[in-house]
Amino acid sequence: MSEGSRTLRISLTVNGKKVEGDVEPRTLLTHFLRDKLSLTGTHIGCDTSNCGACTVLMDGYSVKSCTMFAVQADGSSITTVEGLERDGKLSRIQEAFREKHGLQCGFCTPGMIMSTAFLLKENPHPSDEEIRWGISGNLCRCTGYSNIVAAVKYAAETSGGDSN
Amino acid sequence: MYPGSFDYQRPQTLQEAVRLLGTSQGDARILAGGMSLIPLLKSRLVSIPTLIDIGRIDELRKIGNTEKSVTIGSMVTDHEIENSRIIGDRFPLIREVSRWIGDPQVRNRGTMGGSLCHADPSGDWGACFIALRGKAHVEGPNGSREIDSDSFFTGPFSTSVDISEILTAIEFHDIDGMVGSAYEKIERKAGDFATVGVAVQISIDEKGNCTYAGIGLTSVSASPVRAAKAEKELYGKVLTMRNIESAALAASHECDPTDDPLRGSADFKRYLVNVCAKRALIRAVKEAGGVL
């Protein structure tokens, strides 16, 4: 990476694929993913670090991609909601959200799902209280959360320890 | 929404970071987890010509464990702090406070070092740092120095860390006796900044006398502050319900909260300081094995 130039070259892994890009330092990770890579599954809700709609995994940790510069993700491995399915099959967490009706408009869902992926990786069998704590960085304006908690619980029960 | 343009540098060593900061003539700022700085840059409340990202400096990511103290590198994340047994077993207060910072995503990026340097009057780490009488290790062009918790905060969003200096680590020393601690935070909603926060650590000797009293308050003054009068109500005395009540009352009198439309009136916050201090002290004394 060269310093001092107006754009910097970054290379990272996104959903298992190596990608490179030239970005201004101020380019947010969320814009890099949505605008340069056309991965629009990652939503921008509040754009002020509060709602969690933009949550992705960076090296396995949930982060708000509207509150990170793409240059900070240089060299890392990013997973977005598009990276969860396998061979056209939804992941357990995605299945669980469908099964338990864990969404209405769906705007918060990609972020909720990525936070759930992180939560279940850290704690494969969370209690209801731990689930609510685990998704406390994600806001939903539709569901009232009950079905989301049920979906996360269902994902935990059906995952057999596989955090995906 | 994105910030104005800036230059970005990512040193690999502390030495290089100190050099870059020193030669920037005040134009550069440190970027740690970005959980306070990036929202400020995005909303264009601040603009900074050069950001020096210290996120890849390995020596700042260490947790040091010596016989007398634990040292937390300034780039150790809140999530790592929350999950560190070294830290949590020796300083349960630090673990307890870590869980109150924002939300999981914020804790995955944010650092104690960044929070202290940001010096938000409502920061949770400030209260903890004061209650435990932590020491901040900083490094600058003239070498390294230590700043104790009583001279760290100098006002809202300002500290005694010079703009040419980097906070490298925060050190917490063990204390003698039977130790107990607690953090009581009132928040409007999950993940919010404190309406009021009270961090407490006490220790008692075998006769039941208080041999250490540390009480840090947040959200009720221009910066996180020590409740020094409240500590005096406890230090050297047998910890009874009565002493706890007078300490909590003293804490509520010595802070200086403001009326705010979001989190309540100054009187309300004073009342909460009294309640939270009492709750925290009762829990801490019980944890230390004291009888009330």
Ligand SMILES: Cc1cc2nc3c(=O)[nH]c(=O)nc-3n(C[C@H](O)[C@H](O)[C@H](O)COP(=O)(O)OP(=O)(O)OC[C@H]3O[C@@H](n4cnc5c(N)ncnc54)[C@H](O)[C@@H]3O)c2cc1C
């Ligand atoms: C949604 C949300 C909720 C939050 N909730 C809470 C909460 O409940 N309680 C709470 O206390 N905080 C909360 N915060 C604030 C935040 O967690 C901390 O202030 C933050 O983690 C700061 O650490 P950082 O590493 O992210 O620092 P940055 O944002 O990178 O930096 C903050 C400031 O400190 C300076 N700085 C950082 N590191 C150093 C260093 N090593 N040496 C010198 N200067 C340095 C920077 O230049 C900058 O001015 C919240 C933030 C968000 C976005």
Ligand code: FES
């Ligand atoms: S869009 Fe990132 S937190 Fe709301």
Ligand code: FES
């Ligand atoms: S389903 Fe609409 S915001 Fe959550």
